[in-house]
Amino acid sequence: MNILLVHAHPESRSLNGALKDFAVQRLQSAGHSVKVSDLYEMNWKAAVDAADTTQRLSTTRFDVAFESKHAFENGFQSEDIGREQEKLLWADAVILQFPLWWYSMPAILKGWIERVYAFGFAYGVGEHSDTHWGDRFGEGTLAGKRAMLMVTAGGWESHYGPRGINGPIDDILYPIQHGILFYPGFDVMPPFVVYRAGSTDESRFARIRDELGQRLDTLFSADPIAFRPQNKGDYDIPALTLRSDILPGQTGLSVHVSDRKSESRHLTE
Template structure:
C-alpha cells in the first residue's frame, strides 16, 4: 500500500507532528510506502491566483476554474500542485493530519484543496462522488483539538465534531475517495495535554499515540463511511430512497 500524508501544522515539535511521525513509522515498518507532504515546511502557497499559471487562457480576467481546466488540458499545471497530484495518483490511502482551528482546518489545508483538486481534470460535472477521479482509494482525517472530549457533541459548547468535519470529508467523497471515520485526539495543547497534571498529561498523550498506532495497523480492514452517490439522488439532486430515511 502507498500512503500520502498531508501534514498541516507549523510546529515541528507539535503533537500533530508526533502523530504524523508515528504514522510514517507504522506504515514503513509494515512494508508500506509513505510520502509526507508538510505544507508549512515546504511553504505551500494556499492562495489560488493568476501568477501560478504561466500560460494564461485570459490575461485580463482571472477565472480560477477556467485557468485550472486550461492548465490541466495543456500540461501546464503549477509545479507545486503537480507534485501533490503525482503523489495522490500513486497512493492508495490519503491521510490528512491537522489541528482544529476556529472549528475548521488551518487555512493552508483549505488552500491545498482549492489549488490541488483542479476543475476539469480531477473533477467534472459527471466525474465526482462515487464516479469521482479517486474512486478505489481511501482517505482518513486525523484531527486534534485543544478542548477536552467532554466539551464536544451535538449542542455542546465545543461544537459537533461531525458537523465541523463535514466539509472536509464530503469534499473527499466528492472527489471519489472512500472516507474512513475520522481520528480525533482531544485536549491537546501545544506539545501535550493542558487539563491534567504533568504525569497524567504524558500518560494520556502516549495513550493517544498508541491508539493511533493500533488503528493504523488494522486500517486495511476498516469499513468506510456511507455517503450518498448518484443512485441516491433524484433528477433535481434531492435524496430519495433509503438514504432519505
C-alpha cells in the same frame, strides 16, 4: 500500499509533529510506502492566483475555474501543483493531518486543496445528464482510494458531542470528509480525533499513540463512512435531493450517511 500524509502544522515539536512522526514510522514498519507533504516545511503557497499557470487562457480576466482547467489539460500548471497531483494518483490512501482551527482546517491546507484539486482533476469530471450528474460523491479521479483525517482539537470531547456547544464533530468535519474527500471519490474512514490537545502529558500521549496505531493498522480493512453515492439511486437527479421515500421527514447532514439495514427493514415493513 502507498500512503500520502499531508501535514499542516507550523511546529515540528508539537503534538501534531509527534503524531506525524509516529504515523510514518508505524506505516513504514507495516510495509507501506509513505510520502509526506509537510506544507509549512514546503513553504506551500496557499493562495490561488494567476501564477498557478504558466500560460494564461485569458490575459484580461482571471477566471479561477477555467484557468485551472486550461492549465491542467494543457500541461500549464505550476510545478508544485503537478507534483502534489502525482502524489495523489500514486497513493492508495491519503491522510490529512491538522489542528482544528476555528472549526476548520488551517488556511495552508485549504490552499493545498484549492490549488491541487484542479478543474478536470478533482472536479468537473464526467458527464452531466438527467441520470448522471458528473463523476463525484463516490465517483471520480480518486475513486478506489481511501482517506482519513487526523485531527487535534483544544476542547473536551463533550464539547463536540451530540449536545455539545461546538456542535457534533461529525457535523464540523462534514464539509471536509464529504465535500473534499468523498466528492472526488475517496472512501472516507472515520476520523481520528484527539481532544484536549493542550493537556497531553507523556502517559496520555502513549495512550493516544496506541489508539492511532490501531487505526493505522486497519486503514485498509475497516469499514469507511457509508456516505451515499450520488449516482446510485438515492438521489433525484438533477435536483440532487434525497429521494422522498428514504428517511421521510428527516433532514440534516446525517441523512447523507446510509444505514442500509434499518432502511431496508423500514421499506419492507
